[in-house]
Amino acid sequence: MYCHLAHLDSFEKYIKTGVKVRRGDLIGKAGKSGTRYVHVHFEVMKSKPERWNQYVFTKTGPLTKEQTMARYADPSKWIDKIANFQVS
Numbered sequence: 757m758y759c760h761l762a763h764l765d766s767f768e769k770y771i772k773t774g775v776k777v778r779r780g781d782l783i784g785k786a787g788k789s790g791t792r793y794v795h796v797h798f799e800v801m802k803s804k805p806e807r808w809n810q811y812v813f814t815k816t817g818p819l820t821k822e823q824t825m826a827r828y829a830d831p832s833k834w835i836d837k838i839a840n841f842q843v844s
């Protein structure tokens with residue numbers, strides 16, 4: 757499983773690969789790369805893409821919705837097992 761945060765402006769200094777964080781921990785500041793609006797993407801994927809454009813496009817063109825969704829993990833399979841985390 758691979759988790760990815762995108763469009764952050766900056767990370768806090770203590771954030772490194774493998775550091776465990778808890779709900780409420782400040783991990784970074786949202787940015788607005790790719791758009792004029794501040795936003796963040798948190799993605800849970802089955803594995804890290806070889807190239808970042810491969811999860812949207814292939815040599816033959818854009819992926820279908822089904823092809824794109826097949827590359828992502830369903831977080832409901834593990835997130836409800838985390839203590840004090842409510843899935844709505």
